[in-house]
Amino acid sequence: MTNRFLALPAALLALLLASCGGGRTVPDEQAPPPAVVEEAVPEEVVTVQPLQDDEETRDLLSRTTLYFAYDSSDLREEDRRVVEAHALYLADNPDVRLTLEGHADERGTREYNLALGQHRSVAVSRYFQALHIGADRLDTVSYGEERPVSQIQEESGWSLNRRVEIIYHY
């Protein structure tokens, strides 16, 4: 899994990052899905820093829960690095599949939170796909607010419950 370069079309990456942002105003309701743009891959590419088989990589791969701000599906910068590490592992292990399990904190309605957890798991799935992991290897599910890891009814507990869990299937 070492010395593997990830090449990303810059325009595609930019688009995907923008589309990951749940909750932002999008002026054009009929905005095409990212897949449409993918067909016109520009020549310019950016490289994501390759992972070494070192402590940092092992640390990133040991992190299988990504956390989110209130009512947000935006990946945090530090969690992008976690997804990149898992994407590299997946690239080296083509038989491995993932379930991305989205969750929300208890505030708000259960149905909205079920959708919010799904939106979060889709945001993570899209970033994996931007890193060239096939959608057929990525399953998304949301449990909304139904499976909290913390019962504390304040931000210290809520922040732990707003999450996407990366679950490996070997």
Added chain:
Amino acid sequence: MLAALSLAAFPAPARAQIEVVITQGVEKGVPVAVVPFGWSGKSGAAAPPVNVSGVISDNLRGSGRFELALREDFLDFPHNHDQVKFSDWSQIGVDHLVIGSVHQLGEGRYRVRFQLFDVHRRGQIAAIQFIVPQSRLRRSAHKISDIIFEKLTGIRGAFDTRIAFVSVAAPGAEQRYALNIADYDGRNAQTVFRSSEPVLSPVWSPDGEQLAYVTFEKRHSVVYIQHLKNGTRRKLPGHPGLNSAPAWSADGRRMALSLSRDGNPEIYVHDFASGDLRRLTRHTAIDTEPAWSPDGRHIVFTSNRSGSPQIYRISASGRGRPQRLTFEGSYNAGAVYAPDGGSLALVSNVDGEHRVGVLFLDSDGIFTLSDTRLDESPAFAPNGEAILYATKTGPNSILASVSKDGRTKKLITRQDGGASVDLREPAWSPFNR
């Protein structure tokens, strides 16, 4: 008149106790006296198995429209017309009088008689007799309450209706999630589905014979439709990702859903006859919680396309752009139409707490009705007079109801052998037919 209500149901858990507490009542209601019903039993029992007049009193008091005269003030306790002295009732300030009796006929059957009088005009307004098995004694009290309510307010009563709700036992219990149906006040609960996986979003079919709900199988959300009389259930066609938020159209022919089959959560309408699926929304934001207008022309839903969850309305045909309905506050979700179509009940963030409110469609502004916190899942009574919802007291989720004017409030809790059980996601049935 009492239709058979046979249910394919699991036995109720032992010692399950429902407690209903009225936390706020009205000061000025229509003054009514309900005289304890007479009782004559073959079994020699001191009282009938169901306190019919007690249930009627609780119903009328809980509706927020009546002021019940105190038993200590009664000058006499008539059980039939001949014993009624109207002057005794006008003397204690009562406008209407309810009397009746329960008589045991043998073979577990009972005759329930009731009469409603106008004290000032000294005349009978309504009277009815039921012969019922013991299992339907309570229901006869609800039917009598419906008659009284309609005669005195002009509005159809909704006491003889049912609710569905999800109950959740403490973590560690097997099959801790259960879907239940009960009388409108939470009593007589029966479990109709149990699972170790979460159960969400129960909703009644317009004919009151089926429930749709969401649960999980093999790490996927699925929508089921269960027939209550025979217990059979069928799965709605499953889609990748989210399968959620079922909502029946008033004609029963279509179901709105939130699915993520095309990427992120969007509103779709499933047509039962053709199996067609029509997509109504196209946006990168979250779109969920569809609810039909009573005339079937519109669907309201929750979307965070503006940056925070707000309520939008779209034509059920999918034509035209969604129109935003809520502009106040940072969180408005879970909207449902009142039966008359003129207003929506919804959950709003008010000073940091999620509370149940009402939005009138012909004017701006949301009127907050509840004073609880972490409120969810508002559901209108079929007559539109009250809203049932879920709320939290401490760590526990309970059911609560509030009258449409916010003046009468009730809490419904449940204990199973000492352990409190979470009650969630109430759905109020249509009128019984």
